[in-house]
Amino acid sequence: MKRFLTLFIAATIALCASAEGVIKQSIIIDKSTFRPVQTDQLTGVNIDPIRPDLSRRPCARIKIFFHQMTREQMGLLEAIYPSGSIQGTKCKVAEGNTVLILEMTAKPATKFYLTHPKFGTSNEVEFNLEGNKEYQLEATLNKQLTINIASNVEGASVYLNNEFKGTTAAPNNICTIADLFQGTYDLRLEYGDRKSESKIEVIDGSNIYFRLDIDDTAPVYQYLVINTNPKSALVEIDGKSIQRKNGKVEVRLTKGVHNYRISADDYYTTVDTVVLDGSRTRTMEVALNPAFGFLKVEHASELKGAEVYVNNRLRGTLPLEKPIPVKSGQADVRIVKNLYHDYNTTLEVADNQTYTLKADLVPNFAEVTITTDATTEIWIDGQKRGTGKWSGELEIGKYTIDCQKMSHEPAHHLLSVVDTNPVSVNYSALKPIYGSLDISCNVDGAKYYIDDIEIGTLPFVDNAVLVGTRTIKIYADGYDTYTETVTIEAGRITTVNAALTAKRTSTTVKSSSGSYRGSSERTSHYSGRRSYHDGSFVQLGFGFDWGFGGGGMSFSVPVEMRMGRVCQLVNGFIGARYNYASVRSEEKYQGNPLFAVHQVSPLAKLRFNVRHWNTYESFYVEAGGMYNLNLSSLYKTKNIAQGSSSALTFTSETKYKIEDVLNKSSVSCMVAVGYGAKLWDISLYGIYNITPTFNGNSLSSWIVYDDGSYIATLDDYEDVRKFIDYRFNIGVSVRIYLFSGYGK
Numbered sequence: 001m002k003r004f005l006t007l008f009i010a011a012t013i014a015l016c017a018s019a020e021g022v023i024k025q026s027i028i029i030d031k032s033t034f035r036p037v038q039t040d041q042l043t044g045v046n047i048d049p050i051r052p053d054l055s056r057r058p059c060a061r062i063k064i065f066f067h068q069m070t071r072e073q074m075g076l077l078e079a080i081y082p083s084g085s086i087q088g089t090k091c092k093v094a095e096g097n098t099v100l101i102l103e104m105t106a107k108p109a110t111k112f113y114l115t116h117p118k119f120g121t122s123n124e125v126e127f128n129l130e131g132n133k134e135y136q137l138e139a140t141l142n143k144q145l146t147i148n149i150a151s152n153v154e155g156a157s158v159y160l161n162n163e164f165k166g167t168t169a170a171p172n173n174i175c176t177i178a179d180l181f182q183g184t185y186d187l188r189l190e191y192g193d194r195k196s197e198s199k200i201e202v203i204d205g206s207n208i209y210f211r212l213d214i215d216d217t218a219p220v221y222q223y224l225v226i227n228t229n230p231k232s233a234l235v236e237i238d239g240k241s242i243q244r245k246n247g248k249v250e251v252r253l254t255k256g257v258h259n260y261r262i263s264a265d266d267y268y269t270t271v272d273t274v275v276l277d278g279s280r281t282r283t284m285e286v287a288l289n290p291a292f293g294f295l296k297v298e299h300a301s302e303l304k305g306a307e308v309y310v311n312n313r314l315r316g317t318l319p320l321e322k323p324i325p326v327k328s329g330q331a332d333v334r335i336v337k338n339l340y341h342d343y344n345t346t347l348e349v350a351d352n353q354t355y356t357l358k359a360d361l362v363p364n365f366a367e368v369t370i371t372t373d374a375t376t377e378i379w380i381d382g383q384k385r386g387t388g389k390w391s392g393e394l395e396i397g398k399y400t401i402d403c404q405k406m407s408h409e410p411a412h413h414l415l416s417v418v419d420t421n422p423v424s425v426n427y428s429a430l431k432p433i434y435g436s437l438d439i440s441c442n443v444d445g446a447k448y449y450i451d452d453i454e455i456g457t458l459p460f461v462d463n464a465v466l467v468g469t470r471t472i473k474i475y476a477d478g479y480d481t482y483t484e485t486v487t488i489e490a491g492r493i494t495t496v497n498a499a500l501t502a503k504r505t506s507t508t509v510k511s512s513s514g515s516y517r518g519s520s521e522r523t524s525h526y527s528g529r530r531s532y533h534d535g536s537f538v539q540l541g542f543g544f545d546w547g548f549g550g551g552g553m554s555f556s557v558p559v560e561m562r563m564g565r566v567c568q569l570v571n572g573f574i575g576a577r578y579n580y581a582s583v584r585s586e587e588k589y590q591g592n593p594l595f596a597v598h599q600v601s602p603l604a605k606l607r608f609n610v611r612h613w614n615t616y617e618s619f620y621v622e623a624g625g626m627y628n629l630n631l632s633s634l635y636k637t638k639n640i641a642q643g644s645s646s647a648l649t650f651t652s653e654t655k656y657k658i659e660d661v662l663n664k665s666s667v668s669c670m671v672a673v674g675y676g677a678k679l680w681d682i683s684l685y686g687i688y689n690i691t692p693t694f695n696g697n698s699l700s701s702w703i704v705y706d707d708g709s710y711i712a713t714l715d716d717y718e719d720v721r722k723f724i725d726y727r728f729n730i731g732v733s734v735r736i737y738l739f740s741g742y743g744k
Contacts, residue, residue, distance in 0.1 A: 026143040027114055027122035029064070033138040034127055037063075047134045053087040053105045058131020060106040066098045068182040069141040070203060074100055078115045082124070086110055100139075106131040118204070119143060145204055146178040151189055152213040159188040187212055193219050193254065220255040220278035226262070229287040233264035266292045266327050293349040294323035295333065298358045306337035306361065323354055333357065339365035339395050365393045367422045368415075373429040376405045396420070405430045407466035435488040437465040439472065441498040446476040458498075465494075474498045538563055539737040545577070545685065547731020552583030552595075554729060560603075562737065566616045566678055571607040573624065576600060597633050597662065597693075601626040605670065616678035623671045630662045630693070666691045672733065679737050687729045 037047070050059050066074055074093045079102050081088055088104035091114075104110060106129040114122040119141060129135070149158050149168065156168045158175045166175045168189075180202055188197045189212050196214045226235055226249040235242045235249045237260045242249050255278030263269040267288035276282060297308060299318045306318045311332055315324045318335075326349050335343040340361040347355055370378055374388040379402040385392070394417050401413040408430035417423055439448055441458045448455055450470055455462075458474070467488045474482040479500035486494050538561065545556040560575030579599040605624020612618045667690045674683025 025121065025123055026119040026141060027116060027139060028142045029114065029122050029125050029137065029139045031125050031137075033136070034125075035136055037134040037136055050103060050132050050134075055087065055105075057087075058106050059103050060110075060129035060131060061134045062102045062104070062127075062129075062137055063094070063134065064100040064102065064137045064139050066100060067138065067140040069098060070182070071098055073116070073118075073141070073204075074098060076116055076118070079104070079112050080115055080121075081110075081112045083111055086112070088112070104129070106133070114139070141182060141204075143204060144179045144181060145202060146176065146208065147180060147200075147202055148209050149175045149177065149187065149189075150209065150211040151175075153191050156189045156191040156214055159190070160185045162186070162188070189214055221252050222255060222276045222278050223250060223281040224253050224258070224274065224276060225250050225281060225283040226260070227283070227285050228262055228264075229285075230264050230267065233262050233267070233286075233288060236261040236263075262286050262288060264288055266290065266325065290325075290352050292325045292327045293352060294354040295326045295331070295347070295349075296320070296323040296354055296356045297335070298356060299335075300360070303335075303337060303340075303359065303361055306335050306340070306359070309334040309336065318359075326355075335359045335361065337361060339363065339393055363420050365395045366417045366420050368392060368394045368417065369422075369424045370401065370415075370427070371425070372403050372427040373405075376403050376408075376427075376430055378403060394423075401425075401427070403427055403430060407468045408432050433467045433490050434464045435467050435490050436461070436463045436493040437470075437486070437488060437496070438493055439474075439496045439498065441474055441476075441482075441500060443476045443479060443500050446474050446479075446498075446500065449473040449475075472496055472498075474500065476500055478502055537565060541575075541735045541737040543733060543735035545731055545733045547685070547687070547729045549729035552581055554579060554581035554731070556580070556601075558603075558733075558735075560735070562607075566609065566618055566676055567612060569609060571609065571620075573605045573607065573622075574603070576602050577626065579628070595633070598631040599628045600631060601628045601668070603627075603670075607676075609676070618676055619674075620676050620681075620683075621671070621673050622683070623669070626668045626670060626687070628666045628668060628693075630664060630666070633661045661695055662693055663691070663695050666693045674733070681735050681737075683733045685731055685733050687731075689728075 047061070050061050053059055071093055077091050077100060079088055079091055081104065086105045086107065088102060092101050093099065094101055100114075102112075104112065108128045109126055110129045111124055111126045113124040122139065127135070149165075151168045151173050154168055154170050154173050156173070156175075158165045158167065158177070160177065160180075165177045168175045182203055183201075185200050185202060186197065187200050187210065188195060191214045194214050196212050198210075198212050200210050224237070228235060228249070231247060235244075237251060237253070238258055242251050253276055255276050257273055257275050259271075259273050261269065261271045268291050270286060270288055274282070274284065295308075295310065295315075297318060297320055299306065303318050307314055308316050308318065308320065308324065310324065310326055312334075326347075328349050328351050331347045331349050333343075333345050333347060341364050343359050343361050345357065347357075349355065369389070369391045370380075370385075371389045372378065376388060377384055378386050378388075378390045380390075380394075381400055382402075394415075396417050396419065399415045399417070401415050403411040403413070409432075411427060411430055413425075413427060415423075415425065437450075437460075439458055439460045441448075444458070446458050448458055448460060450465070450472060452471070452473070465488050467490050469485060469487050472482075472484045472486060480503055482498045482500055484496055484498070486496060488494055541558075541560045541562055543558050543560075545558060547554050547556075556577045556579045558575060558577040560573050562571055562573055564571040577600070579601055580596065581599075582596040603624055603626040605622050607620050607622040609618040609620045668687050669690055670685060670687045672683040672685035674681055
């Protein structure tokens with residue numbers, strides 16, 4: 001009868017679920033976690049005996065590990081077996097654990113599900129069970145709950161387990177959080193710089209309302225300044241890394257105790273606390289203890305340039321400017337230089353100790369001298385070393401020596417350097433390679449030249465002419481010179497048949513128009529250009545350039561020397577410019593800030609006169625370069641502040657060291673197009689900075705704006721940085737030239 005009632009209840013629940021549609025189950029049995037704990041009696045851990053069922057059939061034990069359900073809630077669970085052939089004992093909860101233990105008849109395809117008077121039924125699962133075996137399974141209470149968090153302030157941020165959940169809202173300063181499972185949570189409320197923390201237990205049916213107030217006492221702040229040695233050390237305060245300002249750590253903290261940690265490579269880490277009383281800025285000097293020593297290397301003068309390696313890392317070349325820092329402990333030192341054997345040693349380095357090492361490298365080379373005839377090239381292992389004779393150092397080993405000369409057979413030699421004793425070798429002259437040359441001419445007795453060397457008179461046959469390209473010239477009185485280039489090949493005859501032509505006499509014939517042609521015409525052509533030669537060859541010019549770019553304006557005063565006349569194709573210029581450039585940002589920053597730069601720039605350029613209108617006027621293009629020497633920089637504004645945040649002194653003008661703002665020099669290229677005359681020219685120009693000008697080191701003063709914000713470096717000042725680091729400038733240029741009196 002009991003079995004019948006159980007089946008009836010299960011069927012009724014299933015029918016109700018079918019009638020109402022799909023109902024989300026609150027209890028989920030994870031079938032994928034099912035696994036046997038023991039496989040037989042000889043392996044695994046012995047288990048307590050499992051009693052048979054009422055029909056004396058073997059039973060199996062299943063331990064169900066429950067998540068998000070309390071032990072008390074698990075005590076109300078019941079197991080339902082849809083098949084009438086399965087018997088099971090009453091569920092029990094293991095002592096001290098949230099583990100539900102079931103024992104049931106062990107059969108293939110055993111089905112069961114769980115019920116709870118409050119949370120309903122679970123999903124049905126089916127397993128193949130063996131008698132006297134223990135199995136493991138996991139289940140979860142999947143019911144989601146809603147809680148309310150109340151506070152004494154409106155707008156407080158609410159976090160559960162460090163996850164933001166919302167803010168407290170009026171009228172009761174409550175934040176409602178849904179979709180929570182049962183369990184323990186870390187609750188944190190934050191409001192500005194204040195926060196409160198607590199641990200809460202969320203259980204179904206209770207604890208749906210929690211209250212956590214924030215201390216509304218106004219916090220007291222204080223600046224903490226830490227100067228570290230080394231300056232590159234990482235500073236962490238209360239677990240947060242702090243960025244440096246003006247080369248040091250500056251951070252605003254609340255009154256009280258704060259933890260700090262300072263660390264750097266090759267130094268021992270310092271961990272401590274600091275107590276701030278909330279009065280004024282506190283400055284700390286923290287010097288880390290070095291976890292390294294120093295290595296000093298003494299050496300002979302011939303070892304200059306040798307490389308020093310410590311633990312397989314290059315640390316410098318000899319001579320060293322100063323001792324090398326080396327991490328404490330064992331250090332492998334190696335000194336390497338070409339032509340010497342490596343020097344190796346191992347040191348035990350102690351903290352802050354200096355070790356002096358005298359390096360004596362053993363030579364691994366010999367002085368080698370190679371000689372041959374004066375015009376033969378000497379190549380060693382494919383590298384040309386000299387002509388006729390070479391002397392130098394070669395490392396002990398074997399080398400391939402090639403002797404090469406045009407029109408000669410090359411020679412290959414093997415040179416072995418076996419020790420450090422000097423080596424001297426002399427190689428014989430190379431064997432020439434000849435071909436044959438046959439020269440004939442229509443004029444007997446004509447002289448002939450080979451490569452501008454007079455050989456004799458024609459006719460001529462020579463069977464010993466060096467191979468290669470040769471230039472043949474033939475001269476005879478009353479005839480034009482005959483020139484021909486031929487290639488002489490080994491073992492072949494090269495033939496030249498020269499036909500000289502008689503020279504024509506220069507005559508003038510008067511035309512009907514009264515003009516002369518022939519040679520007299522060429523004379524007239526050149527005489528017509530004589531006016532181009534008038535005027536000075538060297539002129540001194542000065543002018544004024546005005547331009548803009550990069551957010552500011554500039555002007556320059558150039559002084560230049562021009563070489564060449566306007567009528568020539570190319571003019572050259574050398575000279576110098578004084579440059580002044582400035583930027584204003586009146587609209588963005590109140591107080592009329594001004595930044596100015598002064599430069600002197602030596603320059604050189606070429607001008608190409610592409611079209612002439614007359615003797616002294618032309619259209620031109622020019623290109624050149626400038627080397628800019630930065631002289632000074634100036635920053636002016638009523639908003640420059642000096643001193644600490646509690647005692648600011650405002651000044652109207654501050655001058656900086658040039659290296660604090662600008663690189664000492666830069667290089668620019670320039671192009672221009674314009675119109676030039678004998679004594680003046682005008683052009684449009686463009687200047688491009690090839691190398692950057694901006695340096696961006698820290699300023700010596702704060703720049704405070706009307707809104708209370710401030711910057712500490714020019715890198716933060718967008719308009720100034722844009723202006724200083726400008727890359728392109730365009731403008732108008734005017735020049736006036738003076739005759740120097742030369743070259744007329």
